[in-house]
Amino acid sequence: MPLALDFGISKELERVEERIAECLKSNEDLLTEIASYVVRSGGKRIRPVITLLAFYAAGGEEPSEAIEIASAIELIHNATLVHDDINDGGTLRRGMESAYKKFGVGTSLVAGDYLFARGFEIGGRFSDKVVGVTARACVNLAEGEIRQMRNLRNVDLRAEEYIDTVTMKTAMPMSSGAKVGAILGGGTDAQVKALADYGLNLGICFQIVDDILDVIGTEAVLGKPVGTDIREGNLTLIPIFALSNGSEEADALRAILRKEEKTESDVAEALRLLKESGAVEQAREAAGEYSRTAKKHLSVPLVEEFEEGLVKLADFVLERSY
Amino acid sequence: MPLALDFGISKELERVEERIAECLKSNEDLLTEIASYVVRSGGKRIRPVITLLAFYAAGGEEPSEAIEIASAIELIHNATLVHDDINDGGTLRRGMESAYKKFGVGTSLVAGDYLFARGFEIGGRFSDKVVGVTARACVNLAEGEIRQMRNLRNVDLRAEEYIDTVTMKTAMPMSSGAKVGAILGGGTDAQVKALADYGLNLGICFQIVDDILDVIGTEAVLGKPVGTDIREGNLTLIPIFALSNGSEEADALRAILRKEEKTESDVAEALRLLKESGAVEQAREAAGEYSRTAKKHLSVPLVEEFEEGLVKLADFVLERSY
Numbered sequence: 042m043p044l045a046l047d048f049g050i051s052k053e054l055e056r057v058e059e060r061i062a063e064c065l066k067s068n069e070d071l072l073t074e075i076a077s078y079v080v081r082s083g084g085k086r087i088r089p090v091i092t093l094l095a096f097y098a099a100g101g102e103e104p105s106e107a108i109e110i111a112s113a114i115e116l117i118h119n120a121t122l123v124h125d126d127i128n129d130g131g132t133l134r135r136g137m138e139s140a141y142k143k144f145g146v147g148t149s150l151v152a153g154d155y156l157f158a159r160g161f162e163i164g165g166r167f168s169d170k171v172v173g174v175t176a177r178a179c180v181n182l183a184e185g186e187i188r189q190m191r192n193l194r195n196v197d198l199r200a201e202e203y204i205d206t207v208t209m210k211t212a213m214p215m216s217s218g219a220k221v222g223a224i225l226g227g228g229t230d231a232q233v234k235a236l237a238d239y240g241l242n243l244g245i246c247f248q249i250v251d252d253i254l255d256v257i258g259t260e261a262v263l264g265k266p267v268g269t270d271i272r273e274g275n276l277t278l279i280p281i282f283a284l285s286n287g288s289e290e291a292d293a294l295r296a297i298l299r300k301e302e303k304t305e306s307d308v309a310e311a312l313r314l315l316k317e318s319g320a321v322e323q324a325r326e327a328a329g330e331y332s333r334t335a336k337k338h339l340s341v342p343l344v345e346e347f348e349e350g351l352v353k354l355a356d357f358v359l360e361r362s363y
Numbered sequence: 364m365p366l367a368l369d370f371g372i373s374k375e376l377e378r379v380e381e382r383i384a385e386c387l388k389s390n391e392d393l394l395t396e397i398a399s400y401v402v403r404s405g406g407k408r409i410r411p412v413i414t415l416l417a418f419y420a421a422g423g424e425e426p427s428e429a430i431e432i433a434s435a436i437e438l439i440h441n442a443t444l445v446h447d448d449i450n451d452g453g454t455l456r457r458g459m460e461s462a463y464k465k466f467g468v469g470t471s472l473v474a475g476d477y478l479f480a481r482g483f484e485i486g487g488r489f490s491d492k493v494v495g496v497t498a499r500a501c502v503n504l505a506e507g508e509i510r511q512m513r514n515l516r517n518v519d520l521r522a523e524e525y526i527d528t529v530t531m532k533t534a535m536p537m538s539s540g541a542k543v544g545a546i547l548g549g550g551t552d553a554q555v556k557a558l559a560d561y562g563l564n565l566g567i568c569f570q571i572v573d574d575i576l577d578v579i580g581t582e583a584v585l586g587k588p589v590g591t592d593i594r595e596g597n598l599t600l601i602p603i604f605a606l607s608n609g610s611e612e613a614d615a616l617r618a619i620l621r622k623e624e625k626t627e628s629d630v631a632e633a634l635r636l637l638k639e640s641g642a643v644e645q646a647r648e649a650a651g652e653y654s655r656t657a658k659k660h661l662s663v664p665l666v667e668e669f670e671e672g673l674v675k676l677a678d679f680v681l682e683r684s685y
Contacts, residue, residue: 067506068506069513071513072506120476124472124473124476127468128473146450147450148512150449151450151508154442154446154479154504154508155502155505158498158504161483161486161498162495162498165483165486165487165494165495166491169488172483172484173484173488176483176484176487179476179484180480180481182476183394183477183480184389184394187391187393187394187473187477188391190470191393
């Protein structure tokens, strides 16, 4: 579901939706259908919110260009979601069946490529600087994904390595979105840098909270099963803390996390161990720290109304339950 | 293997290889490895040849920009090859194990996205026109793929529909490569249009010959098994002709083509029926017609040396056995 919060940019977000819908139209009905299904299954549209708030906060006035690039970024993000689901076998996304489950792997893979191409079709029209930042974020994202895959079931993973992966996979794309928003808004170098740093810290916070929700959330609210990270062997900050904070649960947890094939009762047991280990609270503290750091970067002069929006966003990203 | 022919652009092609190799370097060694494996397994590099020849034929002189865009196009092409193999379960490509077979589906899918991102990273720096043409070709390509999937095992497919699919999937990308080459070469509108039309017809010829080789080629020369189209249920021009040219083989062939699961003896039998139906000769005639049409489009004034290269390329594409 889209964010219920009002950041003073709801008209712009509507225009983003319209622009995206326009881009999905293909002569191939099946392609339009899959792409629309993916995009319609919604998401919080956090990326367009970041870009648009950064645009206005940096002094931007006429938002057409920012709306274009925000649409491009959201299209590319949706492309990666389709491919992600194929990769990790995710069967539900935002309460709806994953695209590859509904339409098949082959057609969904192509639909992902189609969303990429549409995103780049819009995004490629911008200046070298904007294109460079956006494409670089896609490169980082792929690198982050590979890094995560490489570290599956690695029970020796350190918190710093996890943060590096998350930075590449989630935070750099959000940071880039803030950066291009600020550039298009005509921001000073200091503003552009501050907003990019804000986005980076916001992105890390966002991912840690995502990982926490995968442990303590409910399928009804999340729209997808919990315990996905455990099932896949993805060592997020919560197991990393649980394995290293001296808690009694460490050994039993380590044994489950190392298993190549985990039963559903393994997953349930691991979730129980994680919840009792104190690691969720530690991870929440870390997320809080990134949210606060994000807000600290807003100390450069910014347009007040939208600076407040960015603060509200950093609070929401930390406190959200979905 | 790369084209053995000399088109007078071998230095430029070397620079394309260097540029591509540069782009593949990632901090994630596994990503560099997969991407390099894919690109190294070679291919004929026909797309860079088209772009560079069109550039010089249209009067281009300093080739740096054409080399950049040719590299971007080849990167994107390689991205689609990785994803294609995942889609159609191709286990061999150019005599080497497919990337997804060697490295796994997940990592290869991401490596494909990485190649896309790297391609757009270079390509996005160009003018709106060049970016627009390139991104549009990627959109067409995805549409063509979906169209082909939609028509699997459709024994009523008509030749015109096949040509439409091939146009989207193969010919538009080649045409776009010729077009951006001509634009960067400073070609007149007439030259740009003529070279785009050349590329379009060359692309259709290229795909028909590919389809013929899948019937009459050998695994040793092709570097991949023959009969792939039959196995997948992909109705190319050869079965379309065989089913409609009044040949005795039509009914037996139709029965095999309709099967969802085909045994290897089904495939061998279908290949035999195709070879005896006269359809290969008909398809070769059609390919010849597209090659001739491609060359006819070169009647606008062009730089002679490179016009000759384009003629040679159209002959090669028709006559090639690999």
